[in-house]
Amino acid sequence: MQSLMDRLRPQCPVRGSWSEADEWAWALATRRLDLDELADLAARFAIERLGCHSARLHLKDATPAASTVADAASEPTTVLAIPLADGQAELTLSFADSTAQNLDIPDTAGACIDLLDLRLRDLLALRQLRSEAQAAQRNEHLQQALYAIADLAYSDLDLREMLARVHEIVDRLTYAKNFYIALYDDARDVMYFPYFADDDDASISRAGPEVAGSDYPNSLTFAVLHGGTSLLGPSQPLRRQLGLGDDIRLGRECVDWLGVPMLHGGRVRGAVVVQSYDEDHRYSEDDRSLLAFVAQHILSAVTRKQTQDDLEAAVMRRTNELAEANAALRQEVGERERVQHLQAAQYRIAQLASESGSVDSFYAGVHTAVAGLLNARNFFIALVSDDGTELHFPYLVDERDDALLSRRLTNGVTEWVLRNQRPLLATADEMRALINAGEMVVFGTLAECWLGVPLLLDNRALGVMVVQSYDSDRDYGPAEQEILQFASFHVATALERRQTHERLRLANIELEKRVEHRTHELKLANADLRQQIVVREQAESRLQHEALHDALTGLPNRAALLGRLERALTRYQQDPTRLFAVLFLDLDRFKVVNDSVGHLLGDELLIEAGRRIAGCVREPDSVARLGGDEFTILLEDIRSVEDASHVASRVLAALIDPIRIGEKEIYTSASIGIALTHPRYTRPEELLRDADVAMYRAKAHGRQRFELFDEQLRQEALNVLDMESDLRRALGRHEFEPYLQPIVRLSDGAVLGFEALLRWRHSSRGLLLPAEFLAVAEDSGNVEQIDWQLYEQVLRAIPDLAEPTAYVGINVSARHFRSPDLAQSLLEMIAAYRVPPSRVRVEVTEGALLQNPEQACSTMLSLRDAGVLTSLDDFGTGYSSLSYLHRFPLHALKIDRSFVAELKSDLSGSSAAVVRAIRALAGSLNMEVIAEGIETQLQCDALMRLECSIGQGFLFALPRPAQELARRH
Numbered sequence: 001m002q003s004l005m006d007r008l009r010p011q012c013p014v015r016g017s018w019s020e021a022d023e024w025a026w027a028l029a030t031r032r033l034d035l036d037e038l039a040d041l042a043a044r045f046a047i048e049r050l051g052c053h054s055a056r057l058h059l060k061d062a063t064p065a066a067s068t069v070a071d072a073a074s075e076p077t078t079v080l081a082i083p084l085a086d087g088q089a090e091l092t093l094s095f096a097d098s099t100a101q102n103l104d105i106p107d108t109a110g111a112c113i114d115l116l117d118l119r120l121r122d123l124l125a126l127r128q129l130r131s132e133a134q135a136a137q138r139n140e141h142l143q144q145a146l147y148a149i150a151d152l153a154y155s156d157l158d159l160r161e162m163l164a165r166v167h168e169i170v171d172r173l174t175y176a177k178n179f180y181i182a183l184y185d186d187a188r189d190v191m192y193f194p195y196f197a198d199d200d201d202a203s204i205s206r207a208g209p210e211v212a213g214s215d216y217p218n219s220l221t222f223a224v225l226h227g228g229t230s231l232l233g234p235s236q237p238l239r240r241q242l243g244l245g246d247d248i249r250l251g252r253e254c255v256d257w258l259g260v261p262m263l264h265g266g267r268v269r270g271a272v273v274v275q276s277y278d279e280d281h282r283y284s285e286d287d288r289s290l291l292a293f294v295a296q297h298i299l300s301a302v303t304r305k306q307t308q309d310d311l312e313a314a315v316m317r318r319t320n321e322l323a324e325a326n327a328a329l330r331q332e333v334g335e336r337e338r339v340q341h342l343q344a345a346q347y348r349i350a351q352l353a354s355e356s357g358s359v360d361s362f363y364a365g366v367h368t369a370v371a372g373l374l375n376a377r378n379f380f381i382a383l384v385s386d387d388g389t390e391l392h393f394p395y396l397v398d399e400r401d402d403a404l405l406s407r408r409l410t411n412g413v414t415e416w417v418l419r420n421q422r423p424l425l426a427t428a429d430e431m432r433a434l435i436n437a438g439e440m441v442v443f444g445t446l447a448e449c450w451l452g453v454p455l456l457l458d459n460r461a462l463g464v465m466v467v468q469s470y471d472s473d474r475d476y477g478p479a480e481q482e483i484l485q486f487a488s489f490h491v492a493t494a495l496e497r498r499q500t501h502e503r504l505r506l507a508n509i510e511l512e513k514r515v516e517h518r519t520h521e522l523k524l525a526n527a528d529l530r531q532q533i534v535v536r537e538q539a540e541s542r543l544q545h546e547a548l549h550d551a552l553t554g555l556p557n558r559a560a561l562l563g564r565l566e567r568a569l570t571r572y573q574q575d576p577t578r579l580f581a582v583l584f585l586d587l588d589r590f591k592v593v594n595d596s597v598g599h600l601l602g603d604e605l606l607i608e609a610g611r612r613i614a615g616c617v618r619e620p621d622s623v624a625r626l627g628g629d630e631f632t633i634l635l636e637d638i639r640s641v642e643d644a645s646h647v648a649s650r651v652l653a654a655l656i657d658p659i660r661i662g663e664k665e666i667y668t669s670a671s672i673g674i675a676l677t678h679p680r681y682t683r684p685e686e687l688l689r690d691a692d693v694a695m696y697r698a699k700a701h702g703r704q705r706f707e708l709f710d711e712q713l714r715q716e717a718l719n720v721l722d723m724e725s726d727l728r729r730a731l732g733r734h735e736f737e738p739y740l741q742p743i744v745r746l747s748d749g750a751v752l753g754f755e756a757l758l759r760w761r762h763s764s765r766g767l768l769l770p771a772e773f774l775a776v777a778e779d780s781g782n783v784e785q786i787d788w789q790l791y792e793q794v795l796r797a798i799p800d801l802a803e804p805t806a807y808v809g810i811n812v813s814a815r816h817f818r819s820p821d822l823a824q825s826l827l828e829m830i831a832a833y834r835v836p837p838s839r840v841r842v843e844v845t846e847g848a849l850l851q852n853p854e855q856a857c858s859t860m861l862s863l864r865d866a867g868v869l870t871s872l873d874d875f876g877t878g879y880s881s882l883s884y885l886h887r888f889p890l891h892a893l894k895i896d897r898s899f900v901a902e903l904k905s906d907l908s909g910s911s912a913a914v915v916r917a918i919r920a921l922a923g924s925l926n927m928e929v930i931a932e933g934i935e936t937q938l939q940c941d942a943l944m945r946l947e948c949s950i951g952q953g954f955l956f957a958l959p960r961p962a963q964e965l966a967r968r969h
């Protein structure tokens with residue numbers, strides 16, 4: 001194989017011998033050279049082989065790989081620069097003489113230069129590769145370092161420890177023996193050092209926890225912080241360069257100082273500083289970039305760490321707060337539990353007080369409750385006796401003593417509490433001292449600790465409640481005293497309540513006894529009352545029956561009838577097909593019968609009549625007695641008026657047979673008025689009234705018959721109404737006047753007196769007789785006024801009468817006569833008209849006498865005493881029993897016209913008998929007899945034969961106006 005030398009030899013350009021050229025080429029081709037060695041070799045080659053004064057291999061990008069070999073003996077004159085490795089290097093050749101101007105570089109030398117160029121290229125390429133590899137490795141280190149720093153930020157290490165590790169890492173990257181970190185608060189212009197490592201003891205880190213910028217105007221660190229840019233260089237020249245002075249507080253000057261700011265969000269947050277006091281360690285621009293890069297990562301690690309620390313501190317603070325709150329809550333819960341405990345005990349004691357168990361179980365219960373609150377292994381209750389002289393121990397539980405005997409109050413420890421009314425908490429020593437001082441005695445075993453509280457109620461000590469301990473370990477304190485005292489209030493209240501309860505119980509027993517006794521009495525009284533109620537109820541139902549029934553006949557009475565009528569009317573109003581009728585019955589001439597046979601028999605008659613009438617109807621029709629001889633029949637649900645007529649006929653027929661009463665047979669009959677229901681009726685009384693009206697017509701039409709209230713009767717009734725208003729008007733117009741009819745001596749016709757008869761000169765109806773209006777006047781209450789108007793005219797007329805001594809009889813209606821002041825009024829009027837009282841006579845009917853005989857009697861006496869005589873009018877028609885006549889101061893009897901009319905010439909018949917009887921009676925009573933209504937001479941004769949000497953009638957004269965009878969002047 002051909003060697004390199006073989007290949008080089010033919011081409012070698014070097015002057016001289018091959019061997020020389022060989023040598024250099026050999027060396028260049030084969031020797032293992034680095035750049036410096038190659039440069040050195042190249043220089044030596046140029047000097048030795050090419051004759052250069054000096055030669056230098058110069059690398060463009062770096063200074064160290066250059067070599068100069070100089071020959072100091074001569075000055076260089078010519079310089080030749082040969083570019084190598086594509087201009088990356090230059091071989092500069094200096095020649096001492098001008099030989100260089102025609103420099104002829106031999107071929108071998110040229111080949112060596114080519115070799116040099118080749119080797120240089122290789123070495124540079126190698127160096128390039130090597131430096132790239134180094135850079136890659138450094139980058140990797142840096143990367144790892146940054147990761148490590150980032151990792152540290154999340155570590156559990158504290159900040160200082162973490163920064164120490166950071167320091168280690170930075171130290172691996174560059175020379176960082178002296179390293180510190182400053183954090184900066186730009187708002188306040190202060191910094192502090194979370195980490196500081198420096199050889200120099202007198203460094204700025206000693207200044208204090210915080211360093212203010214204003215205090216250190218010459219500090220390089222502040223210069224970085226203020227400027228926000230990094231600074232690099234020896235410290236003193238650097239300060240000069242920045243215009244800063246010296247400050248010994250800043251410590252030793254350093255060989256190299258490198259500080260980089262830590263920036264965040266455009267603000268300076270701190271600085272990282274390394275410095276060297278060693279000439280061998282200086283910092284390059286690479287270090288500056290590296291540190292700047294690392295500083296940012298340190299800042300985020302510090303910030304993160306600080307945030308984490310802050311967070312942890314916050315969590316810790318919050319945890320502490322929670323723990324504190326928790327503790328407070330726990331304490332509160334404890335307190336509440338204690339209070340609850342107390343309350344439960346209190347409640348238990350209060351409950352015990354109200355329980356009905358024995359007093360022993362109460363004390364035991366209290367003991368249990370107290371034992372739940374404190375040590376009450378030894379517990380007793382002492383109570384003062386009612387009279388306040390003795391102490392009892394109703395409850396005692398004790399480890400040492402079985403019992404405490406009752407005793408008179410003395411100076412025992414229990415009494416001390418009682419006397420002072422406040423708790424006593426004493427140890428054995430304290431009590432012993434008191435005992436020795438003679439201030440108290442202790443009954444039973446002396447306790448290690450004794451706690452007694454008074455049972456106070458209204459400032460009065462009922463007793464003492466005591467707990468004691470024989471165990472020196474278990475004593476009591478203020479807390480127990482408070483609890484026991486608290487319980488004592490409730491025990492005292494409970495005791496009092498129990499005592500009150502007991503007293504109440506006894507009182508109740510007493511009360512119950514009394515109640516029982518009283519109940520018994522009440523029971524008896526009740527039975528009595530019930531009996532009375534039964535009697536009363538019976539009486540009441542009797543009364544009720546009586547209220548609705550007629551006592552005599554047992555038939556429903558007027559009230560009952562009205563009730564039934566009312567119901568019938570309501571039914572009819574609701575349903576107009578339900579017709580009904582009321583029949584009004586009046587027994588004919590019953591009064592005569594009654595007067596003649598006596599009331600008892602009259603009553604019998606009414607009973608029998610009622611029975612017969614009732615026998616004529618059946619349910620639902622009803623018969624009622626209204627009073628006297630008046631009965632009604634209510635016919636319900638009739639089809640027509642014929643039904644009513646039919647019943648009326650039946651009643652009339654039923655009364656035809658004579659009624660036997662005792663020995664007597666009495667004939668009776670009835671007049672019946674029928675009112676048929678009609679929409680115009682609104683009240684039951686209206687039906688009754690109309691039936692009554694119809695009944696009057698039946699009577700007027702001859703009795704023993706029935707009449708229906710019809711349109712004519714209704715009209716008449718309406719007329720009555722008209723009449724009433726007419727009468728009132730007539731009074732106002734003085735339309736009444738007296739007509740006088742003479743009363744004469746029958747034998748010769750001599751006028752003895754007159755009777756004044758009422759006439760109404762009606763404005764449209766002419767002269768009306770009393771029969772046409774008097775009844776209405778009486779019913780409507782106008783008759784008195786009419787009378788007085790008439791009397792006045794009579795009294796005015798008397799003095800003018802032709803007969804100077806003749807009297808004038810005035811009729812006084814029965815009702816008017818009963819008025820108590822009639823006599824006085826009349827006498828006053830007579831006096832007023834100066835008429836001699838003897839010229840006035842009063843005519844009354846029997847009706848005026850019967851109702852109130854005493855009043856009538858006294859009126860008559862007053863009149864008679866004044867000279868006004870009274871005649872009894874219409875005698876024989878009424879209820880007249882002759883027997884009562886003697887009781888009244890009557891002057892005359894006027895025989896009713898009906899007797900006169902029936903007189904026969906032979907004086908046969910009842911009328912003559914009646915007249916004779918009247919005449920005899922009047923004679924015995926010394927009364928005058930005046931016959932009325934004498935129309936014929938025959939009657940006049942008969943009367944005279946019956947020794948009746950005075951009379952009046954149309955035979956002698958018609959009634960004529962008073963003035964026609966006046967004296968002719």
Ligand code: C2E
Nearest residue numbers: 756757758769770790811812813933934935952953954955
């Ligand atoms: P009396 O008191 O029985 O009066 C007598 C009645 O008989 C008078 O009727 C009279 O006109 C009438 N008379 C007289 N002679 C005869 C006769 O021969 N035949 C017939 N058939 N009748 C004769 P008069 O005036 O219609 O009075 C009727 C009743 O009115 C009186 O009955 C009396 O009760 C009452 N009366 C009359 N005037 C008054 C008076 O001023 N006040 C009061 N309260 N009642 C009076």
Ligand code: CA
Nearest residue numbers: 755811843873
């Ligand atoms: Ca008369």
Ligand code: CA
Nearest residue numbers: 873874894932
């Ligand atoms: Ca008469």
